[in-house]
Amino acid sequence: MRVPDTRPLRSSAVALATWSLFCTAAWAQAPSNPPLERQVDEAFRQSMRSPGDAAATTRYAQLLAQSGNYEGAIAAIERQLLDPNAPASVRLDLGVLYYRLGSYDMAAGLLRRAIEDPRLDPTQRSQAEALLKDIGKRTQVSRLDGQVVLGLRAQSNPTARSDSANLLAGGALVNNPNRPESDTDLQATLRLDHQYDLGLQNEAAIVSSLTAQMIKFSSSSGSTLQANQTDPYNLGLIEVTSGVRFKPSPAGAPALTIRPYLVAAGLVAQGHRYLSNHGAGLDAAYSLNDRTFIDGGFEYRYNDYATRIDVPAADELSGPSNLLRVRLTRELAPGHVLSGELRTRWQRTKRSYLDHDAQEVRVTYVRSYASPLKSGGLWSTSVWGGVQRRSYDAADPAVDANTARRDTEWRIGVGQTVPLSDAWSLLVQLEHMKTNANLPNNESKNTSLYLAAGYRF
Incomplete structure (x- = not known):
């Protein structure tokens, strides 16, 4: 008796569970924080006992902002403006709080x-000027950024x-x-991001991106292809995405943003077309509070491999690919950000x-901190790790007709970003990857060191 194939059911269950996690978090309210609530209540009582105490009022406003109550924080701080000698800060x-609320006109006027005000110290003045510059970009109808x-x-x-010393054949x-x-x-690598504001109440904007990359290996040259080539390819990639980003319910769920989009990409290897794909996707993002952010999406692509002498069965690789992802990002403290991401992918071919x-x-985990050189912007150090499990549907008779392939890929890395100016930065990344497999043909490991300079415009 033939045993039913339950793999599609398991895959659907994983997809449903992942998407349910995103939807539940997206529509949930910010979690209760009793210790913070007690601090807010105590700060409120202190500010009421001493209405003229600017420090008490500032403390109360800071706690309100930390809890996500920006409107309450604004009301508390605005009372200080009744004093003609209120500090310049x-x-x-107030400008920072209005900026976080997305009220850019109010924020710009206050900044x-x-x-x-000549009393504003140089550090605060630099912060205000940087924020004004960012507001100027955000309020443009058509905005182009790139790197x-x-x-x-x-x-x-x-x-x-x-x-492995031995392989299976x-x-x-x-x-x-x-x-x-x-x-x-x-x-x-070149990346261009363009945004065109449609001027609608739901903050709709056409958001498009273009990514182009060229990779040249020292061991590869020319454009000659040969059967079962094992040397690395010189690669060229171009990818374009475009879609409308908007808030589906500005009043009911103002922190929720979605973007349906179209995508197309092409890859050349050794100067010859290797792969092209096209498809569509849906991104979604939701701010649970000022320090917690969740985003995710689903994407479908159809992969079309070119017929080439170096890949005799290339056409068998063609087929649809589906990706579902969800990521949760949390600011643990100023300058400390932790994120976790789940991904599941289904790849289908002709075999x-x-x-x-x-x-x-x-x-x-990303840690941002002041430059140890006492100059320049914030440095950031990132540490990451991950594991991916791949399960193949059937055995490859060319390898072992009785054993279907199973891989587990482990990855760890560390990176350092050093800003040289507002536009230029240096990047160093060290990463190690190891793949454990049930077939010796797929056992491998790789260590990479990457040094780069980036220019943002």
Whole structure:
């Protein structure tokens, strides 16, 4: 008797559970925080006992803002403006709160008044000017931002060759003829982001992006292709996405934003077309409170592989791919951000032994801090780790007709970003990846070091 295939049911259950997690969090109210609520109540009583105590009022407003009650914080701070000798920082604090609420006109007016006050110290003046500059960008009807990154990467095993001494061929062990080899590559990446404000009450805007990347390996040259090529490819990638981002319920759920979009991409290898795909997706984002943010989405693409001599069965790789993701980001304290992401992907092709499902967990911690060189902007250090599990639907007879492939990929890394100016920055990343598999052909590991300079405009 044939055993029913329950894999699609399991995949659907994973998708439903992941999407339910996002929807539940998106529509939930901010979690209660009794200790913070007690501090707010005590600060309120203190400000009522001493109405003229500016420090008590400021403390009360700060706690209100920390709890996400920006309107209450604004009302508390605005009382200080009744005093003609109120500190210059009061208008700066108000400007920041109105900025967080998205009331950019009010924020800009207060920030300009603060800058005009000669009592404002240089650090606060720089903060106000930076915020005004950002407001100017956000309030443009048509806005274009971009970044160019030039980098050098060294890898111990860029083509993910198996490090096993023996491989399987038709179920029999044979010597591994291609052991891992190190290589370096130069990378150039361009990203352009454009936003066009439609001027509607739901903050609708057409949001588009273009990403282009070129990768040149030191061991690769020319454009000649050969069957079963094992050397790394020189690559060229271009991807375009465009969609309308808006708030579906500005009154009922003002913190919820969604964006349906279209996507198309093309990849060339050694100067020849290798892969193209197109599809559509839906992104969603929701702010639970000032320090907690959740986002996710679903994307469908159809992959079309070109017929090439170096990939004899390339057409068998073509087929649909679906991705579902959800990410939760939490600011633990000023300058400390922790995020966790869940991903599940379904890849379908024209051969069952190439079809696979993948589930992945990623965790990232970012620490931002003042430059130790006493100059420049904030430095940031990031640490990340993740694990991905891939399960294939059937056995590949060319490897082992009795065993379907199962992989577990582990990844850890650390990165450092050093700003050189408002536009220029340096980036250093070190990452190690190891793949454990039930077939020796898919066992591999790779360590990479990436050095890059970025320019943002």
